[in-house]
Amino acid sequence: MITKLCGRDRRPRPPVRARTSRWAGRGIAQLIVMVLVVEVVMAATTVQALFVGPVRAPATRPSLPVAKPFFPATTRFYVDPHNPAATWVRDHPHDRRAAAIARRIAAEPQAAWLTETNESLIEQRARDLVRTAAAQRRLPVLVTYTIPQRDCQQLSSGGAGDTAAYRRWSDALTRG
DSSP states (O other): OHHHHHTOOOOOOOOOOOOOOHHHHHHHHHHHHHHHHHHHHHHHHHHHHHHTOOOOOOOOOOSSOOOOOSSOTTOOBOOOTTSHHHHHHHHOTTOTTHHHHIIIIITSOOOEEEOOOOHHHHHHHHHHHHHHHHHTTOBOOEEEOOOTTOOTTSSSOOSOSSHHHHHHHHHHHHHO
16 A cells, blocks of 8 residues: 555565676686695605605805995995085075075985096095095995096097096095
């Protein structure tokens, strides 16, 4: 009665057939194949251990010796007070960005780029950086950028003229 009043006809619905994807059947088949493969591998390993004995790793030394780091992992890098960011902060003390740049950039360790081609200058600069860093018990990071033919596209001028000049420059850097 109530269904006729609401305008709906309540007929019993046919039972819903469980819908299974054909992929579900394939997934079960793949699972069964994988289990069988694992069982075969385990059986083969067991048979090998019974007849041949356990497999041992070869007792060979590594082909190249692994160098231990000279500096421990707790080594702190040197912060050069004359890095470009610190120089900018000193040159622009009234700029509203100076405090943030000093705190976030200038106070962080940065590599010192050694681009001078003059051998006596590079020797002195390297010596100063290394001595100052050693006095603070810090490790300086030096980037040697005066390599010969460093600019194939002529976008950055400079660098050593040839390999002999680079060797002299490297010797001066080493002395520093």
